[in-house]
Amino acid sequence: xxxxxNPALKAEAxxxxxxxxxxxxxxxxxxxxxxxxxxxxIGPSGCGKSTYLRSFxxxxxxxxxxxxxxxxxxxxxxxxxxxxxxxxxxxxxxIGMVFQKPNPFPKTIYENVAYGLRVRGERNKRTLDDKVxxxxxxxxxWDEVKDRLQDLAPNLSGGQQQRLCIARALATDPxxxxxxxxxxxxxxxxxxxxxxxxxxxxxxxxxxIVTHNMQxxxxxxxxxxxxYLGEMIEFxxxxxxxxxxxxxxxxxxxTGRMG
Amino acid sequence: xxxxxxxxxRALIARGKMKDTIFQALGIICLAIGLLVIFLxxxxxxxxxxxxxxxxxxxxxxxxxxxxxxxxSAWVGSLLVMLVTAVAAVPLGVAAGIYLEEYARRxxxxxxxxxxxxxxxxxxxxxYGLLALxxxxxxFGFGQSILSAGLTLALLILPIVIVxxxxxxxxxxxxxxxxxxxxxxxxxxxxxxxxxxxxxxGILTGxxxxxxxxxxxxxxxxxxxxxxxxxxxxxxxxxxxxxDGATAGLFDWVMSPFxxxxxxxxxxTSRPDPAFEANAAAAGFVxxxxxxxxxxxxxxxxYRMRKNIKW
Amino acid sequence: xxxxxxxxxxxxxxxLARLRTQVLQMGGLVETQVAAAIDxxxxxxxxxxxxxxxxxxxxNELEKAIDDDCAHIIAKRQPTxxxxxxxxxxxxxxxxxxxxxxxxxxxxxxxxxxYENGHLPGQFGPGVxxxxxxxxxxxxxALDSFARLDTGQATQVIRxxxxxxxxxxxxxxxxxxxxxxxxxxITTSIDIITIARAIERIGDHAKNISEQVIYIVEGRDIRHxxxxxx
Numbered sequence: 001x002x003x004x005x006n007p008a009l010k011a012e013a014x015x016x017x018x019x020x021x022x023x024x025x026x027x028x029x030x031x032x033x034x035x036x037x038x039x040x041x042i043g044p045s046g047c048g049k050s051t052y053l054r055s056f057x058x059x060x061x062x063x064x065x066x067x068x069x070x071x072x073x074x075x076x077x078x079x080x081x082x083x084x085x086x087x088x089x090x091x092x093x094x095i096g097m098v099f100q101k102p103n104p105f106p107k108t109i110y111e112n113v114a115y116g117l118r119v120r121g122e123r124n125k126r127t128l129d130d131k132v133x134x135x136x137x138x139x140x141x142w143d144e145v146k147d148r149l150q151d152l153a154p155n156l157s158g159g160q161q162q163r164l165c166i167a168r169a170l171a172t173d174p175x176x177x178x179x180x181x182x183x184x185x186x187x188x189x190x191x192x193x194x195x196x197x198x199x200x201x202x203x204x205x206x207x208x209i210v211t212h213n214m215q216x217x218x219x220x221x222x223x224x225x226x227x228y229l230g231e232m233i234e235f236x237x238x239x240x241x242x243x244x245x246x247x248x249x250x251x252x253x254x255t256g257r258m259g
Numbered sequence: 260x261x262x263x264x265x266x267x268x269r270a271l272i273a274r275g276k277m278k279d280t281i282f283q284a285l286g287i288i289c290l291a292i293g294l295l296v297i298f299l300x301x302x303x304x305x306x307x308x309x310x311x312x313x314x315x316x317x318x319x320x321x322x323x324x325x326x327x328x329x330x331x332s333a334w335v336g337s338l339l340v341m342l343v344t345a346v347a348a349v350p351l352g353v354a355a356g357i358y359l360e361e362y363a364r365r366x367x368x369x370x371x372x373x374x375x376x377x378x379x380x381x382x383x384x385x386x387y388g389l390l391a392l393x394x395x396x397x398x399f400g401f402g403q404s405i406l407s408a409g410l411t412l413a414l415l416i417l418p419i420v421i422v423x424x425x426x427x428x429x430x431x432x433x434x435x436x437x438x439x440x441x442x443x444x445x446x447x448x449x450x451x452x453x454x455x456x457x458x459x460x461g462i463l464t465g466x467x468x469x470x471x472x473x474x475x476x477x478x479x480x481x482x483x484x485x486x487x488x489x490x491x492x493x494x495x496x497x498x499x500x501x502x503d504g505a506t507a508g509l510f511d512w513v514m515s516p517f518x519x520x521x522x523x524x525x526x527x528t529s530r531p532d533p534a535f536e537a538n539a540a541a542a543g544f545v546x547x548x549x550x551x552x553x554x555x556x557x558x559x560x561x562y563r564m565r566k567n568i569k570w
Numbered sequence: 571x572x573x574x575x576x577x578x579x580x581x582x583x584x585x586l587a588r589l590r591t592q593v594l595q596m597g598g599l600v601e602t603q604v605a606a607a608i609d610x611x612x613x614x615x616x617x618x619x620x621x622x623x624x625x626x627x628x629x630n631e632l633e634k635a636i637d638d639d640c641a642h643i644i645a646k647r648q649p650t651x652x653x654x655x656x657x658x659x660x661x662x663x664x665x666x667x668x669x670x671x672x673x674x675x676x677x678x679x680x681x682x683x684x685y686e687n688g689h690l691p692g693q694f695g696p697g698v699x700x701x702x703x704x705x706x707x708x709x710x711x712a713l714d715s716f717a718r719l720d721t722g723q724a725t726q727v728i729r730x731x732x733x734x735x736x737x738x739x740x741x742x743x744x745x746x747x748x749x750x751x752x753x754x755x756i757t758t759s760i761d762i763i764t765i766a767r768a769i770e771r772i773g774d775h776a777k778n779i780s781e782q783v784i785y786i787v788e789g790r791d792i793r794h795x796x797x798x799x800x
Contacts, residue, residue: 062440064364088333093443105453106568115452116442154569167439181309215648242650244789254650256582257575 009075010035010058010176010206016070016082018060025051027230028070033176035075038198038207040221040238042047042214044253048230049210053178056081056208058088074176093120096169096205097178101185102161104168106155109145112153112164116172131171136249139167140197159190166197168203177201179209183216195220214254218242226250270354272284301547316541319501321523325534330542332489333523336405337549339493339512340480340519341470343409344416349466352417353455356424356462361450380418384470387415388482396483403484405493406513411479416469423465427458431569460564467557477521488526520546582647586656589639590717593667596632597713599625600667600674604772605649605707607677608702611765616685622678629671633664652786659786663716664729666775666782670709673768673775680765689758695785697741698766704734705769715783724780728792734773741766 003102011033018026021158026048035125041049051060058081060066072081074094081091104112105165113132114122122128132149135141141163145156153164163203183191197208198220211217217224218238225235226247234250245251252258263271311326319329365367391411401407431454439449494507494513518526520542527539577583604624610618640661643649649657684690708727715723745766746760781793 057441059437059441062437086412089443089445092441097441099434099438099441101434103432103438103570104569105438106457115439115444118452119444119448152567168438168442180452214650218650243654245651251651252575255653256577256579258578 002130004209008035009033011075011081012073013052013055014071014073016052016055016068016072018048018055018069019067021065023065025230026055029227029232031225031232031235033206034210034223035206036202036204037125037222038202038209038220039223040217040225041208041210041225042212042217042253043227043233045212047227049227049231050180052227053180053210054206056176056178057097059097061088063130093172094174095176096172096174098162098165098169098180098182100181102158102165103163104156104164106152106154108150109153109156109164110149113167113171116168120172132167135171136164138170138201139163140193140200141167157190159186159193162186162190162194163197166194166201170201174205176206176208179207179211181210181212184212191216214242226253228253282366284422301351301544304540304544304547308537308539308544311537311541312544317545321488321518322490325530325532325538328527329360330520330523330540330545332492333518333542334545334549335492335516336485336517337487337519338476339405339411339517340408343405343513344412344473345466345470347410347413347471348420350460351413352420352466353358353424353462355417356421356428357450357454359421360425360428361446361454375420376418380422380493383478384415384476385478385482388479390414391479391483403516406481407483407512408485408517408519412473412476412485415479416466418474420462420465421471423469424462425457427461427465428454430461431457431528433504435570437534444505457568460561460568463564464557464561464570467553467560471553471557474519474549474553475521477525477544480519480522481525485522486516486518489516493517520549577698579647582643582653585639585643585647586653589636589657589660590641592632592636592639593663594713596629596636596664596667597709597716599619599632600671600796601630601706601709601713603629603671603674604677604702604706607674607681608699608706610678610681611702612699614681615692616682619678619682626671626675629668633668636664637661640649652789655786655789659782663779663782666778670772670775674769677765679777680761682769684758684761687757687761697737697744698762698769701734701737701741701766702769704730704737705773708734709775709779712776712779712783715780716786719783719787721784721787724783727780728777731773731777734770738766738770 007101009032013029013031013033016026016029017024029052037094041052043049054060055068056072060068068082070082070205073079079086081095099239105115107115107123110132112126113135118133119229122131133142133146141160144160145151153161156164162185164179166182183194186194201207202222209217209221210249222237223235224238224241226241226249227243228249234245234247236246241250242254245254302465309469316329317334318331319327321333324330359369359372361374388411391407391414395401395407395410396403401410435453435457436449440455444452493512496507496509496512498507524539524542526534527542605623606622606625609615610622643657647653708730709755711723712727713731714720715727716769742763745763749756749759778793781791785791
């Protein structure tokens, strides 16, 4: 195991376990997250992939009775994201998240994107305007909304809402972007747009994406991890996982076989 | 495949629909009974009080002569008491509700608090009156004033406001809260930018419904010793008071003696002269109108504010 | 590594099973064709040549049908991992089978030309005969290794194909000697070279099929590895 900072890694889970009360949801996960790459997490429902994803920005801290063991090392500064000394808010300021269902705030399009900046105390109108535009461009939605930034975000279509949520996460320049089944509520066209966007985004941000759509994992990711019953069964390059998985359980899952 | 013939299926559906019809009829009858009683009550009051319902009625003080009696001091007193009640109950109740929903950890302490709040709502209003008599009137020395009455009623509706706040907050989907926290917001930022604005329609509705209940309360107000016969209004700020000619301060009115609508009605009904009955009926009709318009306001406000909040 | 477990979609199972059956059917047909061509060569039964040419048409039709099935499975099921390798492998195997069929046709036509010119191939015979039987054996074993997904057998086919190549070269040398000694044999010799060449190609196709079997089972692409090493 590499202990020193590896320049190619953005993060690394080391023997990560997670408990909901007395239920162990993650069992000793070891996994690298490569810098400026897309890593996909696949596995059947309840395998812990979302739980794992939500450990990265300490979302579990919002609810009582949750407990982590092990570490998630975040590079280049080699911070342990799960350390009790590290404030979860600091973690969330560095790591953005996009949720399963588009969850824009019932505010204007502009305010949705500006929110992360306001939370950080940004008040300068010009700076806000610039960063909002930049984020909306980055999320490939600028052309659709530039003339109606003051419209309410929930009036956008589902696909637009999700891209708006991506813009909201991008506005604060996160180092790592977490996607929790971002297209499960979208139609195929909107899904395609999000996938295209993910491909564009990896030029500037590391991405970790949970998906129950294996074809999506195959299309968008550079690395894929297969999880089952809270364990990481197999991690590898996506090309290899989808053509020649090493573990029979991975094989059965991605070929759609019953165990 | 199907083991039933078309006739059998039709007979089955017919039987099922028969029960539908019976229940529907029953429901309409029950509803009609309730509505009928209300209409009878309101109608009866209107008929009996109609002769007194004119503009003078609203702008005259109570008098020993029924025909010259009005409800001026009563409705002004009711409005002022409601103002104090709202100012006291809303910040307290909303803050408590937000704390319980957003900050408090779920443990036995919060469980006990929850049970107590629920119980508070069930405490008879007269008990609040007794409590207020001891605390506000004597211990704090507020006397038999608008302030005492307002604070008493504030205590009375506090549980309603807290529960309404909590319900309104719970109606906000978890994903909105998570969406806010995920960009690095603190709990307070999340409350300030999201939880409070989005729960405002629900909170306001709860507040108004609480006030509508408070405006009709008689027992606690009598307990703290509201006067039943008041022929003056509380001092208007910065005007000369009638008694010694001194200028009234901004908040002098809160310490003024007062009466309220239900007490005025109670007073008139207990008069031996039957002529006052018409006054009571008319005042009752006005009070009814006040309550209904408050509820109407609540519905309208909720509708207006909810239009822009959806997820 | 074909797992015994079933797909959640039983129709996907059926699709894949049918695909494999069809390949084996096509393989069986090609095998029969090769055997018939060898028979014609040794016995001089020119009458069977027409049957072989007709049979090749059937082989071509099967190739198109199986390729079509592969395309449908990819479009409808988006196969992954071993399923994907099976479909890709099958699509290449049928190409090799079809080409082996074409080579068989060449053998049959060559045999007919030799007989029509009034010669007997037998006089140069045993070498070619032996070569043909070896190639037929390779086809048979390659198809067996596909049916059982047996990489051991597939590896053996690849090794045996080297022997066929060596044997082919020695036959060519023999025929060249013949032609130099007696130029009247040149026409027939060229026909026989064509036949031997076709037989050697059939062996190569059998080897390709075996390479696909290894790819299907292990995901290892071993094509051209030896060539690259040279």
